[in-house]
Amino acid sequence: MRVLVVEDDARIRRFVVQGLEEEGATTQTAETGREFAALASDGSFDAVILDLGLPDADGVDVLEALRRDGCRTPVLVLTARDSIEDRVRGLDAGADDYLVKPFAFVELSARLRALHRRNREHDDRDHLSVADLVLDVRTRRVTRGEKRIELSPREFSLLEYLMRHAGEVVTRAMIAENVWDQSVEHFSNVIDVYMGYLRKKVDRPFDGPRLICTVRGVGYTIPDNDAA
């Protein structure tokens, strides 16, 4: 994975680059809006990490201009601004995800991988399946093997989110934002509790392999069909 890191603060840039390279990504860095525009326009990156507070320009404006020029590279925005207006403005300008400083690196890396994957396949699937677990988004039916599984609406949304990201690690923050529409601070435990409910219904009654796995210190994952 080739990642462009646009960040003017050298210390942050250094650990982001170090972390990504340890995980096997190749990185290139930019410190200004101009550099970013020049590098991103050739479209050779799999993802961009963009800090909004750049010395020469507002990251949102540069991003908007790039999107107008047809650049489709997924962009994860990093910012110290976390007001709802800022978030909305960033996403409207064409950002694919939003991470507020300070963040944990594992969070950044998990989101980046999810972004990268999402970019490859536009996800409008109605049928999600992992091993013998099948989830029908339209009829809201979940079955494992021949057996029907009854889920509450929240459990269903949670399983759907996990299955859409099968093969990826999703962090609690990602789950909180996407399933609960909440920030993770107060919902981290809630997610664990619901994950417990889900395991009780999806994994425990069946002989097959356990599908919902905990990734210690990061979040949860469901293996994709290749692995399962």
Add this chain to the structure above:
Amino acid sequence: MSLPIRTRLTVWFTALVFLGTGAVAAFLYIGFGNSVAAFMTEHLHHEAVRIERLMKGASSAKELQKTLELVVGPQQHGYDFYCRILDREGNPLLQSPAEMRLTFAIPETVRNGSATVAFTTVPGPAGTGALRVYTTSLQPALCGALADDAFLQIAQPTEMMVERLRTLRRWGALGLAFVVTFFAIAGYFLIRKALQPVAAISAHASAIGASDLARRLPRRDTHDELDELAAVLNEMFERLETAFVRNRRFAAAAAHQLRTPLTGLRGHLEMINREPDVRGRLDDVLVDVDRMVTLCRRMLLWTKVSEGAGPSARTDWTAVDVRELCHDLAVGARTTARRSGVRLAFEADDDPILVTGSATLLGEAVHNLIDNAIRHTPRGGTVRVRARRSESGVDIVVEDDGPGIPPHAEARIFRHFERAHGKTDGGFGLGLPIARGIVRSHGGDLFLERPSSGGAAFRIHLPT
């Protein structure tokens, strides 16, 4: 004294009216009493002169007695009038028939001749009032038939005078009571009317504190003292608002500026923590860094929702199911509660309770209350979370059976960085101010209640 000013002023005013009117009445009363006494003295003197003139015509003691009977007696005056002639030792030589077994000493000044007349007041016969006594030495020519030197005493009861004065006192007291009552009532209404602008100013001023610091007191442009007061208060609000805004901006900027170095710090610690020979040894340090991160986040949130921050953005407002929100937060908090040995109970109606608002912010508010309650409940205690529809909206109650909020801390707990139980409870002292700010920005309010079971209960009320 904590009586309202209008009452105090009325009391003072009435007291002054009472004193003034009372003093005037007392002067009049004393003057009248004096003139009545003077009149009586004069009357006695005239009588004495008349008796002496009559006595001149009498040649014997018998005739003298007749004369006395003639001038004295009820038929003559319409009231008791006493008259007698005494010798030097005070023994009566002659006396009027009116019963008078009283001995009035002869005043020393008259007896030794240094004065020819003297007035004294002596107690009268039992059951009657005092007597005014006139004593004079008789000329030898007049008393030759009786003794060498003799004294004439005539006496008149003062009862008439006393009765007049009593009547005057009675009417005076009545008049005084009437005047004082009238002035007390009139004074109260006058003072109340004069103080009305103060009440208006205080009502407006309290509204300014609670909702929006940008509001000002209305001016009446009468340029009197109270209008000036409003102007001065407005200037004060101006300065207060400026200071408040500057304060908030400073907090926001500080928290904001901290984010970049914290990001660097956190990231580098995380990277070092991955190295094989340190792996996991920095976990505790990362927990501390995350605590700072949380504090930063909360400071920023506080600057956005605290009192006077103005209306919050409603870009993320949606329909929020309060029942589900509270349920999930209570479920999530069970882990923390179990760790502190606290039971967490959730009660709610079965149906969704929808309000319009920010799910994130409302979640933050409810979470802060639950978190607070768990931290203040001793081991073995219970925290109850209830979500109910109420008459005018939704009530979310978080109740604990901990030590409760001490009365002296009630006002402080909603202020930032203030805590009811000192510094040991692990909070930042921002939870309640933030919760209240959030609830108020949703048009509701946060109340502290004292449940009968003891402990503390916070109630969020939200309009639907």
